[in-house]
Amino acid sequence: MPSVPSATLRQQRLGAELRKLRERAGLTSTRAAALLGVPQARISNIEAGRYAVSADRVRTLARTYSCPDAAHVDALAGMTGARKRGWWEEYRDDLPSGLLDLAELEHHARAMRVAVTVHMPGLLQTPEHARATMREVVPPLRPYEIEHRVSYRVKRQVVLFEDRPTPYTAVVHEAALRMGFGGTEVARAQLRYLLEMSQEPTITVLVLPFGQTGFPAAGQPITYATGPVAQLDTVVLDTDHGCDFLDAEAQLQRYRSVLDRMESRALPRGQSRDLIHRIVKEL
Structure with missing residues (x-):
C-alpha cells in the first residue's frame, strides 16, 4: 500500500x-x-x-x-486510488494548501451553491476584478503572488465550461454589485461578465437586494459543494485566515437551510438580471 x-x-x-x-x-x-x-x-x-x-x-x-x-x-x-495530479498541483509551491484543496473539491463536485456579500463569486470573477481585490489583502501580496492567485482563480472556472459543466447557483448581495473594486471600468466589465455568465443554462445568478428584511448568513462567502451522495457534501467558508472545510451532518444541514433561505429571499433570475443592468447603467 x-x-x-x-x-x-x-x-x-x-x-x-x-x-x-x-x-x-x-x-x-x-x-x-x-x-x-x-x-x-x-x-x-x-x-x-x-x-x-x-x-x-x-x-x-x-x-x-x-x-x-x-x-x-x-x-x-470512487474516491480511492493514489493521488492524481490535477492542474492545481502546479501551484503547490506557490499557494496555501487550502486553495489547492478548494480547486480539488470544485473539480469533483456534482453541483455548487454559493453566497457572497461583498466580493463576486470566485468562479464568476474577471481577472481584473480578482487582481483588484487581491491588492487589498492584508498583509499585502507581492506582484508575482497576485499574478499566481489570479491565474489560479481563472483556471478554477474550467468546471463551468467542461463538456458536462457543474451546475452553479450564486446568491450575490447587492452590496457586492456596488463595491466598485478596481474603479469604474473594472467594475462595469465585471458586472457585464456576470450578466454574460448568468445566461449559461447551468449557471444561476440571484441578487439579494438592499431592503430585503432579514439576512440569514454571517457575511462570509459560503460554498456548498454537492458530493455523489449527501454524506459526502462539503461546506467551504472563506475566512481571513483561509478556507474552512466543514462536513459534519449538523453543519451541512445548517448551511443547506441558510442557502435555502437566502435563495428564497433573492430576486428571481430575470429580476436579478434587470437589477444588474440598472447598476451597470449607473456606473
Whole structure:
C-alpha cells in the first residue's frame, strides 16, 4: 500500500468517512485490524489519509463495518486510488494548501451553491476584478503572488465550461454589485461578465437586494459543494485566515437551510438580471 506524501482534502475525507463507518459499527481500530488481519497502524494510516487505498479495500472495510448503504460505499470506492495530479498541483509551491484543496473539491463536485456579500463569486470573477481585490489583502501580496492567485482563480472556472459543466447557483448581495473594486471600468466589465455568465443554462445568478428584511448568513462567502451522495457534501467558508472545510451532518444541514433561505429571499433570475443592468447603467 503506497504511502501518500501529502494527503489531499479528498483523501483525508475518505479516511474520515471510513473512520465514521468503523465507529458506527462499535469497533476500535485495534479490533478492526484484527478482523481484517492487518496491523493496527494500517487502519490508523488509512483513516488519516496517509496511505492510498484501493476500491476493493474500501468495500472490504465497509463489509467488515456492516455498512448497509450501497450508494455510500460506491461513492467512497470512487474516491480511492493514489493521488492524481490535477492542474492545481502546479501551484503547490506557490499557494496555501487550502486553495489547492478548494480547486480539488470544485473539480469533483456534482453541483455548487454559493453566497457572497461583498466580493463576486470566485468562479464568476474577471481577472481584473480578482487582481483588484487581491491588492487589498492584508498583509499585502507581492506582484508575482497576485499574478499566481489570479491565474489560479481563472483556471478554477474550467468546471463551468467542461463538456458536462457543474451546475452553479450564486446568491450575490447587492452590496457586492456596488463595491466598485478596481474603479469604474473594472467594475462595469465585471458586472457585464456576470450578466454574460448568468445566461449559461447551468449557471444561476440571484441578487439579494438592499431592503430585503432579514439576512440569514454571517457575511462570509459560503460554498456548498454537492458530493455523489449527501454524506459526502462539503461546506467551504472563506475566512481571513483561509478556507474552512466543514462536513459534519449538523453543519451541512445548517448551511443547506441558510442557502435555502437566502435563495428564497433573492430576486428571481430575470429580476436579478434587470437589477444588474440598472447598476451597470449607473456606473
